[in-house]
Amino acid sequence: MAFEPPQRLVRALGETYGASVAGEWLGRLPGIAQDAVTGRELTVERVVVPGGRSSLVVLVRRPDGAPAALKVAPPFAAPEAERAALAHWRGWGAVELISGSDGALLLERLHSETSLRSLAEAKALLEAAGTVRKLWVEPPAGHGFETVAGRTERQATAMRAATDPQVAPLVTAALDARVELLGGGDGGGPGDAASESFLLHGAFRQGKVLAGDRSPWLAVGPAPVVGERAYDLARLVRDRVEDLVAAASGAAATRRRVTRLADSLDIDRERLRGWTLFRAVESGVRALGAGRRQDAELLLEFAGWL
Numbered sequence: 589m590a591f592e593p594p595q596r597l598v599r600a601l602g603e604t605y606g607a608s609v610a611g612e613w614l615g616r617l618p619g620i621a622q623d624a625v626t627g628r629e630l631t632v633e634r635v636v637v638p639g640g641r642s643s644l645v646v647l648v649r650r651p652d653g654a655p656a657a658l659k660v661a662p663p664f665a666a667p668e669a670e671r672a673a674l675a676h677w678r679g680w681g682a683v684e685l686i687s688g689s690d691g692a693l694l695l696e697r698l699h700s701e702t703s704l705r706s707l708a709e710a711k712a713l714l715e716a717a718g719t720v721r722k723l724w725v726e727p728p729a730g731h732g733f734e735t736v737a738g739r740t741e742r743q744a745t746a747m748r749a750a751t752d753p754q755v756a757p758l759v760t761a762a763l764d765a766r767v768e769l770l771g772g773g774d775g776g777g778p779g780d781a782a783s784e785s786f787l788l789h790g791a792f793r794q795g796k797v798l799a800g801d802r803s804p805w806l807a808v809g810p811a812p813v814v815g816e817r818a819y820d821l822a823r824l825v826r827d828r829v830e831d832l833v834a835a836a837s838g839a840a841a842t843r844r845r846v847t848r849l850a851d852s853l854d855i856d857r858e859r860l861r862g863w864t865l866f867r868a869v870e871s872g873v874r875a876l877g878a879g880r881r882q883d884a885e886l887l888l889e890f891a892g893w894l
Contacts, residue, residue: 591621600641624692655697673812681722704794736815762869784816822863
């Protein structure tokens, strides 16, 4: 079988890591995928399309006929961090890791066509809150996961380089919010939410929670990071942003969503608002840089409501 990468994967890797770096790996991907299938004695059913933005996902059967999913990711997408997080969760709230090495993860088969986005908004948020709560555990001793402070510092550096004067006020507000959230840059004091040290999904949103057989809903595709819980909810707040922006009551609905999520998970509302602002502006600036102006305008309008 030809393991051709879906166009979503080609675009996303090129945007995030550069066309040259992504192109070199994509050129080798069919061989890498074939080696992963052959080495595990898997039977291929089909490549998932449109698939993910950082990896090739293939539906397979194990030697005993059991269904599974094979996920093949480039080394620059940190598949080892995902493997370590899934191994630590051991299927609690997340897809179960069967085996993983050399950038290829063999995973429990979920229903990739059914995510929380298939539910009505109120029900989706309720299920999302119940799922993400399970993932917030103490990280393993001696872990090598990135921290929220470290990840957002890299992002802040890129944001400072933004040259569009129209986004400058929002960039300044987002960067100021980050400094305040991290306790003026010192990571916060004892008992402060900034000093929380939970293992977080890192990319949690409705589309990252799929229907399963072992459990109704399970998280997939983590970009694991260690830090405070409010950071992990920030991307969830802006789910279905196109619907929020299109609605006359979008700003009020956004503020209600912040309140609802914060209260349901016992998180400080202002900290959730601050991280939501930072992450929305960071995504908007990145979309501008990639030429996705429509996406950027949606994100930045949303950020302006915060």
